[in-house]
Amino acid sequence: MLTQCSVEEALGLRLAMKGLTSYAETLSVYGTEKTFVDGDDSPWSKAFLASAYASRGVKIRFTSGTGSEALMGRAEGKSMLYLEARCLLVVKGAGSQGVQNGSISCIALPEALPGGVRAVLAENLLASMLGLEVAAGNDALASHSSIRKTAKLMLQFIPGADFIFSGYSAIPKRDNLFGGGNFDAEDFDDYNVLQRDMQVDGGVRPITEDEALAIRRRGARAIQAVYRELGLPAITDAEIDAAVVAHGSDDMPPRDIVPDLEAADAFMASDADFIAVIRALQKTGFPDVADNILEMGRQRIAADYLQPSAIFDADFKVQSAINDANDYTGPGSGYRPAGQRWREMQAIPQAKSPAGFVDPHIGEPLSRLAEIGPAAKGKGREVVLALGPAFGDALATTIGGLGHEEVLEAILTGVASEGIVARIVRVYHSSDCAAIGYVGARLSGSGIGIGLQSRGTAVIHQKDLAPLNNLELFPQSPSLTLATYEEIGRNAARYALGLATVPVAVEIDNGARLRLIVKTALLHRRETDAVRPERPPQELRFDWEPDL
Amino acid sequence: MSEYPLRDNETERLAAHSGRLLAEITPKAIAGGELTGDDLRTHADTLRQQAAIARDHGYRQLAENLRRAAELTDLPNDELLKIYELLRPERASYDELVRLADYLENTYNAVENAAFIKSAAQVYRERKLLRR
Numbered sequence A: 001m002l003t004q005c006s007v008e009e010a011l012g013l014r015l016a017m018k019g020l021t022s023y024a025e026t027l028s029v030y031g032t033e034k035t036f037v038d039g040d041d042s043p044w045s046k047a048f049l050a051s052a053y054a055s056r057g058v059k060i061r062f063t064s065g066t067g068s069e070a071l072m073g074r075a076e077g078k079s080m081l082y083l084e085a086r087c088l089l090v091v092k093g094a095g096s097q098g099v100q101n102g103s104i105s106c107i108a109l110p111e112a113l114p115g116g117v118r119a120v121l122a123e124n125l126l127a128s129m130l131g132l133e134v135a136a137g138n139d140a141l142a143s144h145s146s147i148r149k150t151a152k153l154m155l156q157f158i159p160g161a162d163f164i165f166s167g168y169s170a171i172p173k174r175d176n177l178f179g180g181g182n183f184d185a186e187d188f189d190d191y192n193v194l195q196r197d198m199q200v201d202g203g204v205r206p207i208t209e210d211e212a213l214a215i216r217r218r219g220a221r222a223i224q225a226v227y228r229e230l231g232l233p234a235i236t237d238a239e240i241d242a243a244v245v246a247h248g249s250d251d252m253p254p255r256d257i258v259p260d261l262e263a264a265d266a267f268m269a270s271d272a273d274f275i276a277v278i279r280a281l282q283k284t285g286f287p288d289v290a291d292n293i294l295e296m297g298r299q300r301i302a303a304d305y306l307q308p309s310a311i312f313d314a315d316f317k318v319q320s321a322i323n324d325a326n327d328y329t330g331p332g333s334g335y336r337p338a339g340q341r342w343r344e345m346q347a348i349p350q351a352k353s354p355a356g357f358v359d360p361h362i363g364e365p366l367s368r369l370a371e372i373g374p375a376a377k378g379k380g381r382e383v384v385l386a387l388g389p390a391f392g393d394a395l396a397t398t399i400g401g402l403g404h405e406e407v408l409e410a411i412l413t414g415v416a417s418e419g420i421v422a423r424i425v426r427v428y429h430s431s432d433c434a435a436i437g438y439v440g441a442r443l444s445g446s447g448i449g450i451g452l453q454s455r456g457t458a459v460i461h462q463k464d465l466a467p468l469n470n471l472e473l474f475p476q477s478p479s480l481t482l483a484t485y486e487e488i489g490r491n492a493a494r495y496a497l498g499l500a501t502v503p504v505a506v507e508i509d510n511g512a513r514l515r516l517i518v519k520t521a522l523l524h525r526r527e528t529d530a531v532r533p534e535r536p537p538q539e540l541r542f543d544w545e546p547d548l
Numbered sequence B: 001m002s003e004y005p006l007r008d009n010e011t012e013r014l015a016a017h018s019g020r021l022l023a024e025i026t027p028k029a030i031a032g033g034e035l036t037g038d039d040l041r042t043h044a045d046t047l048r049q050q051a052a053i054a055r056d057h058g059y060r061q062l063a064e065n066l067r068r069a070a071e072l073t074d075l076p077n078d079e080l081l082k083i084y085e086l087l088r089p090e091r092a093s094y095d096e097l098v099r100l101a102d103y104l105e106n107t108y109n110a111v112e113n114a115a116f117i118k119s120a121a122q123v124y125r126e127r128k129l130l131r132r
Helices: A009-017 A033-038 A043-055 A080-093 A116-129 A146-157 A185-198 A209-229 A237-245 A257-269 A274-283 A287-302 A339-346 A354-361 A404-417 A433-443 A482-497 A512-529 B027-031 B044-056 B060-072 B077-087 B094-108 B111-127
Strands: A023-028 A059-063 A098-100 A133-135 A369-374 A383-387 A422-426 A448-452 A458-462 A472-474 A538-542
Touching: A009 A023, A009 A043, A009 B077, A023 A043, A043 A059, A043 A080, A043 B060, A043 B077, A043 B111, A080 A116, A116 A133, A116 A146, A185 A339, A209 A237, A209 A274, A274 A287, A274 B027, A287 B027, A354 A512, A383 A404, A383 A433, A383 A482, A404 A422, A404 A448, A404 A482, A422 A433, A422 A482, A433 A448, A433 A458, A448 A482, A458 A482, A472 A482, B044 B060, B060 B094, B060 B111, B077 B094, B077 B111, B094 B111
Parallel strands: A023 A059, A059 A098, A098 A133, A383 A422, A383 A448
Antiparallel strands: A369 A538, A422 A538, A448 A458, A458 A472
């Protein structure tokens, strides 16, 4: 009801005069006279239109963009950017507060040319330099490549513009009369994450599905009530129910739109205006919506939002270049989201609490694992299994969900399968896997140790190697199974016996790092929290016999 | 100089095109059927104030636009639409544009719009954009 797009200039003005729209932005200008005339306008007719809108307190934005003259066959041998610079001077000269530019619906044309997208960025910059409000395009589908689409978006997203999009379309592509938006409702989730990634205010706020449904239902009900009150063709409850969850027009029940169009024509021909809409909302239980629309009328009287780059905040306080000027002067200056707005942007529904990552790995300390005194250097053909400070204590399972008790049993079984035994020690002074394994190797009679962190990362170490070196390293703990741990035990025993040994084969999962890095960091922090720098390694007894 | 934003700083003085004070434009007044479209339109004086604010902040062309807009507040909607139509390419003769400018100046004291339309007439003649 408060938007207007893609209508003929005179109709746009009539809608504004009725108060049905509060701003208009399709006042197109062109860089050559012939294109202007083909568009049935001149700089004077457009400038007059701008004044006509302002005389009714309606905000406007002109529209221009690279490629329109070429597309209309009237480029006269001039470059797209040169012609766009002319457009912007016409916009400025006509007294528009701002411009929608960035090639807009012609975007596919510069996208097809060398340096074309750079020219689009340049036209946005020119508009900024002229002190015009910039609504920096990004609306029309620029490419089918998600990489190219996103790369183009970043040109405005990162440096900033008054509006990164002229209008972020929520309409699915097949319903969009502009031929599809570069981004639409299907991209909201990603877009919210981009805001969070870059700490850039892209104008969007994450909401829950319940909130979205409630807002949609209330909006649909308000429209239904206004239609009923103004005697427009009835909207059924079934249509409301469908509209609340509809993605596009395909999801709506069939409707005879001829009476709708006739009713719209009759409304436009009548004296009725938005006062009738406000009264209808007041009468039908939507006083807050009525107040919002009335406030737009009151704001027209004040006309503050005719100044450059004006927006309203949630309380209808105007912010424009007059009272909130662009104060960017280099790195560290200018607008950046902070406080409440930044918290709002961070609150994406899929964000998880850190506790949720760690809680599943916490359990009771292992009752079968008992500390018996300071660890001493052993003799003979043994393997020393050195555990991280939180193993079987502050933490109870590996990152892959294997119980610490079962992991110990598997490794000991592997060692025993080669006919030797393993001693177990706990390292307190470090949570680092190599350091833990190195302690094991140096305490071991054979010089072979296994280091094992609580999250399951393991290393086979040898006492004469450099601390950060190893015989075998198993960094991908999520992929390790009990069978792997048993093989690790067996290999360690074979190294201790001086036998030829084939390294343990492990599965490589390229997705594990992305999926589990947060959990890894949090589990490692738990391990590190258990570090006691002064406490020497302690000998442990594990109440278990090999099942051989 | 006017204190921007006027909505907050000049609330008591702001009036609609009809002359009705902003303070009287309330939900209750709407519900009582007391208001018309003229009560929710901006007043020429307000636009002139905004023009002065724009000029003082370095927005000269916007200020000129807002001053022309102030002159147009008294024009009925259909006249505005008619003038826009006449300014489109090849709609009017030179004399028609000059007569339009004089009419605006004499009827509405719209001197800036009159000068603007006369400059259009001049350019349209040079560029052959007058009605043939």
